[in-house]
Amino acid sequence: MNDRYIMQRAVGEGATGGVYEVYDSQMARYVALRQIQEDASLVEAERARRRSEFKILISELIKVQHPNLPYVFDAGIDGETPFMCCSFINGAWMMDELAVSPTLSTTDVARIAEDVLSVLAGLHDVGIVHGMLSPKSLMFQPCPSGGNRYFVVDAGVAEVYTLFHSPQAYRKNLLDPALAAPELAHGCVATPLSDLYACGHLLYSLLAGGHPCAGMSLEQAERWNHETGMLPISHYRPEVQPSFAHWLSRLMEPNLALRFESAQLALSTMPAVEANAPVIGFEKVTISETSVRGRLGQLLKKLVPSS
Numbered sequence: 001m002n003d004r005y006i007m008q009r010a011v012g013e014g015a016t017g018g019v020y021e022v023y024d025s026q027m028a029r030y031v032a033l034r035q036i037q038e039d040a041s042l043v044e045a046e047r048a049r050r051r052s053e054f055k056i057l058i059s060e061l062i063k064v065q066h067p068n069l070p071y072v073f074d075a076g077i078d079g080e081t082p083f084m085c086c087s088f089i090n091g092a093w094m095m096d097e098l099a100v101s102p103t104l105s106t107t108d109v110a111r112i113a114e115d116v117l118s119v120l121a122g123l124h125d126v127g128i129v130h131g132m133l134s135p136k137s138l139m140f141q142p143c144p145s146g147g148n149r150y151f152v153v154d155a156g157v158a159e160v161y162t163l164f165h166s167p168q169a170y171r172k173n174l175l176d177p178a179l180a181a182p183e184l185a186h187g188c189v190a191t192p193l194s195d196l197y198a199c200g201h202l203l204y205s206l207l208a209g210g211h212p213c214a215g216m217s218l219e220q221a222e223r224w225n226h227e228t229g230m231l232p233i234s235h236y237r238p239e240v241q242p243s244f245a246h247w248l249s250r251l252m253e254p255n256l257a258l259r260f261e262s263a264q265l266a267l268s269t270m271p272a273v274e275a276n277a278p279v280i281g282f283e284k285v286t287i288s289e290t291s292v293r294g295r296l297g298q299l300l301k302k303l304v305p306s307s
Helices: 044-063 096-101 106-125 157-164 167-174 182-186 192-208 218-227 240-249 263-270
Strands: 003-016 017-024 029-034 072-078 082-085 138-143 149-154
Touching: 017 082, 017 218, 044 082, 072 096, 072 218, 082 157, 096 138, 106 138, 106 149, 106 192, 106 263, 149 167, 182 192, 182 218, 192 263, 240 263
Parallel strands: none
Antiparallel strands: 003 017, 017 029, 029 082, 072 082, 138 149
16 A cells, blocks of 8 residues: 555455555545456556556546545555545445345335436446446435435446456456346446446345345346346335336336436436335345345245235
């Protein structure tokens, strides 16, 4: 680590590298530092070219200032390891919340939809695709007025990772197959529309308590979507209002031509969600701890319907 950043503790470890809380001695504050492991097989000339592109990408990320994103403010090469620094979010992890309560209320899911789509709109405006949205992407803080404020804490990571790794490594190590758009299974690159698909399936899984494609490979999930398709969210949550269920189905649409055209359009057409109704007993898909690939857990654990 260079002299500016003083290591405090490890926060997490994933396919991209370690994430740490560090002390920024220049600004006298605690920040988050994420390391990006490079593909060791890169030849020196290619490594130098990609590091140059890394600096350009970081300059674009710095332009994105959004209340639901950690602010990226610095990046560099520490020895042989690229890193990026952003503001540190003091909050709770969505995965920890799901371990306690895998099913969220409709109003909580609606707030997540608003916050995540707003972030995606901001990223897409400057040409950045998130590319790896999953429950692991989210942290939250309680709002003084009630409810939670949700943060997308890994924006830009997939873009940086793909600079130093092959498309095959990206699909294998970063994508959650249950949430990945079907076009990605055919080798297409991630786009804003594939972000929308992932967002829709993330919201669906938070309402249903899991995802039918959890644990499948990317190809198996694509085939399942083609041959079987998703049940409407009302199958798991009958109390979800029809207008929201219809909006969600368009966000999740496998057909690119039928999906929302942009995050901003999806956000502006999202129906208002009524105050939480009592949760009706339903057949529920459960979420367990995910693997390093961010996969959702085992599916279709049946609950006895409430009387």
